[in-house]
Amino acid sequence: MAVRQDNLWELFLSPIVRSFIDEEKLAKFYHSIDWEKESDRFRQPNLIYPHYYKSQNFHGIEGGGGYLNPGASVTYDPITQYAIPPNETWVRQALIDAIGGQPRTILDLGCGTGSTTLILKQAFPQAQVTGLDLSPYMLFMADYKAKGAGLDIEWRHGLAEATSLPQASFDLVTASLLFHETPPSISEAILKECFRLLVPGGQVIILDGNQKTIRYAEWLTNIFEEPYLKDYAAGSVDAWMGSAGFEAVRTEDVWMVHQITRGIKPLPVQKSHTTNTLEEDMNELENPAFAY
């Protein structure tokens, strides 16, 4: 795995973080896996990686889109715990706390190594939970962690903006730490896909860096080598969600550094029962919208 040496992260912070990480243990684990064989269990052979993903280095890892490198999936969790201040568990828990009601079907987009996906399943054990990501190596790690925790989660290799999943099939769609790594036009396309995937009354929840704060901290872009961070910070998840058709959109700060944006897919406008046919009334009774 080629790692760039010229960004601030590699020059100053990485040596500090590395001193907290058991690199020998990670290397042993890395070499114990047949990555191509294991990732083939998840790989959709016809999937075409988009240019914005394949062409960029994320977090200084070179070689075809950062995450298309098995090493990135092994180092992601040990490094991320230091990259989500003040505490990774608290920040992810804030997403769980923002969920209304008891969703029965949950999709976590850009699930990576499944850190949020696993806590979603732990919070809603009865729910059918799916994690979707573009990297088959990240999916392998997610599955490895879920099996270790005894959690039954479905993993899918795919594009968050074009999942091919059936419409109106989820009560809750989440994405954590995804939007700062996609161009804003893709984040907007992902929100439109969320709208399509949700049942009426269903909710979307996006956890990511705080756009207002990052606007004043451009140096972060240089530290972590995040190619789309500046464009992400210049935009507004709130506005993108509104344009996608969501209602009751609200963004809340999480420890100043992060934000959670929640929106609801509106219920269809209620027709007066006097104008419904008997068949329409029966249909509505059989297919109640998922409401919170």
Ligand SMILES: C[S@@+](CC[C@H](N)C(=O)[O-])C[C@H]1O[C@@H](n2cnc3c(N)ncnc32)[C@H](O)[C@@H]1O
């Ligand atoms: C910073 S990681 C976040 C992972 C995880 N959600 C978390 O909270 O730790 C971003 C993930 O999004 C995935 N990703 C980026 N663009 C994507 C897209 N268009 N569709 C699906 N996954 C994508 C990457 O492969 C990577 O695993």
